[in-house]
Amino acid sequence: MSTTPSVGIRSFTRDQLIRMAQLFAGDPDLTRLIDTTATERTRHELASTPHLEVWVMTWPPGVSTGWHDHGDVAGAYVVLSGAFRESAWSGGAVHSRELSAGDERSFAAGHLHDLANVGDGFGLTIHAYSPALTQMTPYEWVDGKPVPIAL
Template sequence: MNRHPQPDTAADAPGITSFTDEQLMRVARLFASDESLAAHLDDLPDGGERRRVELASTPHLQMWAISWPAGSTSEWHDHGRATGAFVVVKGALREKRWVRGTTVSAIVEAGESRTFAGDLVHRTAPVGDAPALSVHAYAPSLVGARMYEVVDGSLVAIAA
């Protein structure tokens, strides 16, 4: 007799399907604690594009390591329905958030972290001439993220 029947569908499978800000922060810090992540900073040319590496992915959670060469930027974007958290592993990032028609800027140093709602529009770039490395957690996965540009002082979504 089978006392533990198998789930009929993926929706019936055990596991976490939604995350609080604190849980996203913890999982980002867990992935960021992997010392092998620093290898993502090797051979980054100045002025190059940021490099993203997917560390893990399910329909409910996506993890990325992002290396930021000096001079790179993420451009203005949101994350669709996903909420998220990121932790800076090495270097520092300047995050600019679009808040009610103005920008709010903060520097996030190595070891520090931030959370964000799905409707947040922001852009991120390394500080100064040094590269940076960060780990990002998104829940659910990044589907429906949009890019924006500033036109006459307003954010306008860029057609995909």
């Protein structure tokens, strides 16, 4: 008896993750998910397999993810609305970029960052991860460097 391999993509590139996020970002009904009474970031799963997860996230003003990485998972996100700042630790320093509606970003596994809604209103983003996101490591700052928080 022979075994037939499973059909489908098992590993997404960073470009493919951007395209997946863009695909879901084209849904005009996503804005209905913004809860203007929320005080914390909320997320809604749009798709999930062992090899891919896609979420929509709503962000009240001033909310941040805090410093974290995604372990062995690569990711991408597209900003649908709002003003964001992503700060990332790379090469021994923090690098920041401003993002607004239409901007997109992808990152490799192990990317250490903080994403924050720096605008006055609610923000909306689409995130795609491959493989499925099963771990996130939070970090704290010690002597000017990020250090994983032992949980």
